[in-house]
Amino acid sequence: LEDAARRAGVRIHTRTAAEQITALPEGGFSLALSGEGVATLGPALRASRLLVATGGNPKSGAYDWLRELGHTVAEPVPSLFTFNVPASPLRDLPGVSVPHARVVIAGEKLQYEGPLLVTHWGVSGPAVLKLSAWGARRLHELSYHSTALISWVPAHTDESLRSWVQQFRLDNGKKQVVAHAQFGLPTRLWRTLAEQAGLGPETRWSEVPAKAQNRLLELLLRTPLQVQGKTTHKEEFVTCGGIPLAEVNFKTMESRRIPGLYFAGEVLDVDGITGGFNFQAAWTTGFLAGQAMATAPVPQAAA
Ligand SMILES: Cc1cc2nc3c(=O)[nH]c(=O)nc-3n(C[C@H](O)[C@H](O)[C@H](O)COP(=O)(O)OP(=O)(O)OC[C@H]3O[C@@H](n4cnc5c(N)ncnc54)[C@H](O)[C@@H]3O)c2cc1C
Secondary structure (H helix, E strand, C coil): CCHHHCCCCCEEEEEEEEEEEECCCCCEEHHCCCCCCHHCCEEEEEEEEEECCCCCCCCCHHHHHHHHCCCCCCCEEECCCCCCCCCCCCCCCCCCCEEEEEEEECCCCCCEEEEEEECCEEEEEEHHHHHHCHHHHHHHCCCCCCEEEEEECCCCCCHHHHHHHHHHHCCCCCEEEECCCCCCCHHHHHHHHHHHHHCCCCCEEECCCCCHHHHHHHHHEEEEEECCCCCCCCCCCCCEEEHHHEEECCCCCCCCCCCCCCECCHCCCCCCCCCCCCHHHHHHHHHHHHHHHHHEEEEEEEE
């Protein structure tokens, strides 16, 4: 890609930061620089058109230079992060995963189903990451403190699970509960849930007291995890927020406020769930902006 860019006449200056953009009265822009590139480029570059593709940043102040130009910024918050659960009932199960669980944030309208991974610090996996993306703003408001309820049997309701257990007890009364995992759950996870329900290693299904059975059903449907924080900055994948889409022409990615200024990628208020959608958004908007910038008429004064 770099070779292709160089062949097309693109000059690449690394370790060089754009500090400030000034829209010039005669048209075009002056771009104040810092870093190594200043030695060859000087302290400022003149440009008839400018593309801002500086990526996301969860710190609001990182967008001040774009606010100063006259743009607004949808407040940035992190997205695609995992949950920290310091006092997790699953803390002895790092590495255990299930292909299909439901994660519900108690008292909120936030839930997601998908693969779930127990980690050393809490829980991760697509179910958590995607929930963090859909709930990025609300979870930020909650300071990343909430109760996550995990259903390990998302196909079941309270009623259907209760019926299932009643029938299973009738058919398998002599089977030991802890030793035989059900619902395709990993043995270690099943054992942990059964033990937390108060069942001993020898208990048979026919001997399970009503209280322990209720507790097991509750844990299967709603294992409560006290979420206290998220993965720290740098480990989260994308930023929710940025330049509002209403301030950009979708066909060209040109600013609706400052002619000649273009935006592409995560600096825009676009964030996707996992699965390559963020790369796709960056590539697509970059392509559109590049095409439009190459064919747009050069403003006379800056030509
Ligand atoms: C660990 C991790 C894993 C990811 N995995 C995936 C994935 O699997 N699928 C997916 O779709 N997305 C993924 N993403 C998100 C994806 O990488 C981004 O959405 C995408 O790279 C955004 O592209 P961009 O060009 O807009 O910004 P970036 O790739 O962030 O590039 C912006 C560049 O601008 C530079 N810059 C910033 N400010 C200035 C300035 N003032 N002056 C000069 N240069 C500046 C930065 O140094 C950076 O090099 C992941 C992100 C992370 C952090």
